[in-house]
Amino acid sequence: MKRSLRSWLWRIPIDQEVDEELALHIEMRTRELVDRGMEPKAAREAAIARFGDLARLKRTMTDLGRKRDREMRLTIWLEDLRDDLKFAFRQLKSSPAFTLVATLTLALGIGANSAIFALVDATLLRPLPYRTPDRLVTIWEQSAKTARGYVSPLNMLDWNTRSRTFEKIAGFTPSVGQMVMPGADGNSETISRQWVTAGIFGVVFGHSTDWIGLLCLVALVGAGQALALEVDDGSISVSAVGSIAGAALFDVRAALPIAVTIAAVEWSARRSPFHYVVFNIGTLTLSSLAAAAVFTAGFGGDLGKVVFVAAGVAAGATYFAVNMSLLSGVVAIEGHERWSAVFRERFAWLATHYLVYGFIGGVIWIGYETAHVWALAVFAVPLLLMRKTQEAYLRHTQRSAQKLRAAAETIQTQNVSLEQANRLLKERSTAAMQSLSATVDARDAYTAGHSRRVQQLALAIGRELGLSQAELDLLGHAALFHDIGKLAIPDAILLKPASLTADEWELMQRHADEGARIIDRLGFLNDAVPAIRHHHERFDGTGYPDGLKGEEIPLGARIIHVADALDSMLTTRIYRAARPASEALEELRRAAGTQFCPRCVAALERILPIEGIDDEDKRPRVLVAS
Amino acid sequence: MDKQLELLQGTLDMLILKAASLGPLHGYGILLRIQQISKDRLEIQQGSLYPALYRLERRGWVEAEWGTSELGRRAKLYRLTDAGREQLAAEMLTWKRFAAGVSKVLFST
Numbered sequence: 001m002k003r004s005l006r007s008w009l010w011r012i013p014i015d016q017e018v019d020e021e022l023a024l025h026i027e028m029r030t031r032e033l034v035d036r037g038m039e040p041k042a043a044r045e046a047a048i049a050r051f052g053d054l055a056r057l058k059r060t061m062t063d064l065g066r067k068r069d070r071e072m073r074l075t076i077w078l079e080d081l082r083d084d085l086k087f088a089f090r091q092l093k094s095s096p097a098f099t100l101v102a103t104l105t106l107a108l109g110i111g112a113n114s115a116i117f118a119l120v121d122a123t124l125l126r127p128l129p130y131r132t133p134d135r136l137v138t139i140w141e142q143s144a145k146t147a148r149g150y151v152s153p154l155n156m157l158d159w160n161t162r163s164r165t166f167e168k169i170a171g172f173t174p175s176v177g178q179m180v181m182p183g184a185d186g187n188s189e190t191i192s193r194q195w196v197t198a199g200i201f202g203v204v205f206g207h208s209t210d211w212i213g214l215l216c217l218v219a220l221v222g223a224g225q226a227l228a229l230e231v232d233d234g235s236i237s238v239s240a241v242g243s244i245a246g247a248a249l250f251d252v253r254a255a256l257p258i259a260v261t262i263a264a265v266e267w268s269a270r271r272s273p274f275h276y277v278v279f280n281i282g283t284l285t286l287s288s289l290a291a292a293a294v295f296t297a298g299f300g301g302d303l304g305k306v307v308f309v310a311a312g313v314a315a316g317a318t319y320f321a322v323n324m325s326l327l328s329g330v331v332a333i334e335g336h337e338r339w340s341a342v343f344r345e346r347f348a349w350l351a352t353h354y355l356v357y358g359f360i361g362g363v364i365w366i367g368y369e370t371a372h373v374w375a376l377a378v379f380a381v382p383l384l385l386m387r388k389t390q391e392a393y394l395r396h397t398q399r400s401a402q403k404l405r406a407a408a409e410t411i412q413t414q415n416v417s418l419e420q421a422n423r424l425l426k427e428r429s430t431a432a433m434q435s436l437s438a439t440v441d442a443r444d445a446y447t448a449g450h451s452r453r454v455q456q457l458a459l460a461i462g463r464e465l466g467l468s469q470a471e472l473d474l475l476g477h478a479a480l481f482h483d484i485g486k487l488a489i490p491d492a493i494l495l496k497p498a499s500l501t502a503d504e505w506e507l508m509q510r511h512a513d514e515g516a517r518i519i520d521r522l523g524f525l526n527d528a529v530p531a532i533r534h535h536h537e538r539f540d541g542t543g544y545p546d547g548l549k550g551e552e553i554p555l556g557a558r559i560i561h562v563a564d565a566l567d568s569m570l571t572t573r574i575y576r577a578a579r580p581a582s583e584a585l586e587e588l589r590r591a592a593g594t595q596f597c598p599r600c601v602a603a604l605e606r607i608l609p610i611e612g613i614d615d616e617d618k619r620p621r622v623l624v625a626s
Numbered sequence: 627m628d629k630q631l632e633l634l635q636g637t638l639d640m641l642i643l644k645a646a647s648l649g650p651l652h653g654y655g656i657l658l659r660i661q662q663i664s665k666d667r668l669e670i671q672q673g674s675l676y677p678a679l680y681r682l683e684r685r686g687w688v689e690a691e692w693g694t695s696e697l698g699r700r701a702k703l704y705r706l707t708d709a710g711r712e713q714l715a716a717e718m719l720t721w722k723r724f725a726a727g728v729s730k731v732l733f734s735t
Contacts, residue, residue: 012692021676021702024695025654031697052673064680071684 014065018058022051093333100279103326107282107289114252114289136204139169156197170200210250216373217246218257220380225265227387229394238383240323240354243284244315244361245376247292248308249368255292259284279330287323291315291358309362316358320351426524433481433522440486444495447483450567455479457563457604458556464603465559475556478531482560485515485532509544512536531556535564540594550597558597562588562604565596581608638670638678640721643706643714646688650703652695653679679704687713 012020026047033043051057092099140148141155151171160169173195182188221242228237239262246254263280266272272280294315328343335342360379367375437451458479462472486494489511493504500508516533519525534548534557541549553561569584579587585605592601645651645659657675660668682688687710695701706714 017702018676020700021653024652024697024699024701025657025672027697027699028654028695050672052671057673057676060677061680064677064684068680068684 014062014069015058017065018061021061022054022058026051096330096333097275099330099333100275100282103286104278104282107286110289111252111256111285114292118252135167137166139166153197168199168203170203171197172200213368213373213376214246214250214254214257216376217242217249217254218261220376221246221258222261222265223380224383224387225262226269227384228266228269229387229391238357238387240316240319241357241360241364241379241383243288244291244312244319244358245364245368245379247288247315247319248295248312248361248365251296252289252292255285255288256281258288283323283326286326287319290322291319291361294318308365309359312360312362312365313355313358315361316354316356317351319358320354324348324350429522429524430477433477433484433525436487437480437484440483443486443491447571450571451480451483453567454482454560454563457567458559460607461559461563461600461603462556464607465555465599467555471556474528475531475559477525478528478535478556479560479563481515481519481525481528482532482535482564483511483515484518485511485513487518488514509536513545528556530554531560533557535560537561538595539592539597543595553597555597558600562596562600566604637721638674639682640714640717641668641670642675642678642682643687643710643717646704647706647711647714650691650693650705652693652701652703656704682710686710 026044029047029050030040030044033046034040038046048054092102139151139159141151143149153171156169156171159166163169175192176195177193179191179193180188181191221239224239224242225237228239239258243254243258243262246258259281262284263277266280267277292315295311297311324343324347328339328347331337331346332339332342360383364375364379367378371378441447441450441452455476459472459476462475467475489508493500493508496504512533512535516529519532520529531554533545534543534553537543537546537548537553537557538561539550539553539558541547566584566588569579569587570581572578585608588596588601588604592598641660642656645656645663648659651659653676656679657670657672660670679688683690683704686707688704689707690702690704692700693703
């Protein structure tokens, strides 16, 4: 509606549109000024004057209006086109049966057209009325006397049976006199006469369609289709070779018989619905016609066999394109999928097959020239064998796939049980290690529960520093086992109530390294090893065993170092008494940056009150009081 | 308010869209409408009104059809299209932000 109004607007020439619009404006302005008490003439002049250069304005507007109309016309044309296409597509989509009928009609229409064109081409367009003027020659007998002598009839018969150069030989004489014949209308006519041998018309006008060859080909295609290989969603057959060869040998004449044969065999094998059969006939016909068009498009002839085989490959590609496009289209419509997706996923992979089919089709044509129907047999045998191989291969592949699937399932279940076993093993080992660390603590009455407390403290600091759960797990293990190396320290040193000698101190220091080695040998806590080995490193680099400095020291080790120091300061040791919490914290703060990591100390300070209240029984009483 | 303000560059389109959004109007009507709403504070160059209308029509923001004017003459009546409505909304938002920003700078204490 809107559009029709707009198109009506267009019919006014743009100059008129501009004129009328401006005239109205001026008139209304004049009227307004007159109402205000102006003289009509003066009012009109004033109204016009307000536009300034009226002529220029008109030019500008006309120009803009022209541009506008041009663009609108294009837009509307495009919109109409799009709407029409959309509508057509929707129509086709909503009624597949109609689509199929339309396709079929199209196929038959094109088929009929080609047939008519073939007729017109043969009768009107070709330079000579002979079927194959380029293969027609005249033969003479040569003797000492004559260059072009007559041929003896018996010689001709001999040549005809023995010659391999010529397909067929027929004889004729020059004019042997004239004859007066009475016409049907009563007038007589003089006719010149010639004698010819029986086969002359076959030779000059070419033999009519080679029905035997066509029949053989159709039979072969039928057999090929009957032996089609069933796969998940459809069938694979080599019958396309026959279709392409048919297009090469018999032009458009083979298209329909072959299409009908394939569709019929397909129907008898799968009992597909009627409209499928009709659709199959349509697409196969169209595909064959397209292939035939490629063959007849000026190949063959003088260009030789190589070109013809190349044309075969091209025909294969064409056959593939037409056939698969139509198939994809129907599958897409039925499944409400995108055409391109269907083509890509389900049909594109067949492209190479069809190129090969086309090649074989071309070669069959060459073989047919010399061996006639035997050429079909020569090619049929390998094709059928190939199909056998395909079948065996497919069966084998399916079996392999089944085996693989079963194997994958077994592996899956085994994996699960392996995982369970692994977890169990880890849990058990951790439990064992916990009791081991408790044993270490128990050797020294003063350090009872130390490892557990250090673990709790370290975890609290780690949480405050924002470590991930995995990092916290690791930190927990490392903290629990940080002193496990003391197993290797003799009681005499470990429990000595006085200061240690230099040698003894050196031995004592080895517990960090020893502990790391014990855990390392354990195998499943390797990631905790660095934190254990370095838990006595000092922030300024003067610690042991490696004298690491600052951020070089693993964070876990720094945390454990702080936690360890705090706990030992808060508990009575064999070599000194416990200190009050405020003093211990003061000490840590003082040594932050030299002995301890400042970040870890700061984190500890932030959490102490909270943690202290939370874990009353695990923390010495003094801490709770602070 | 005797003095009429010259329009800022680029604001005419916006005003036309606004006026056309109030219903089908011919060119002169649009002019009157703008002056009326602005209480005659805005001066519109009549020479630029029609080219602007043609440009907007070309961009598809207004569309025109022939109707009848108050005087009984054939008149080209403009109305806003959906695209024009969107454009107007966008320009109004931009203008609001722009004006707010400028005022903030100019009248800050």
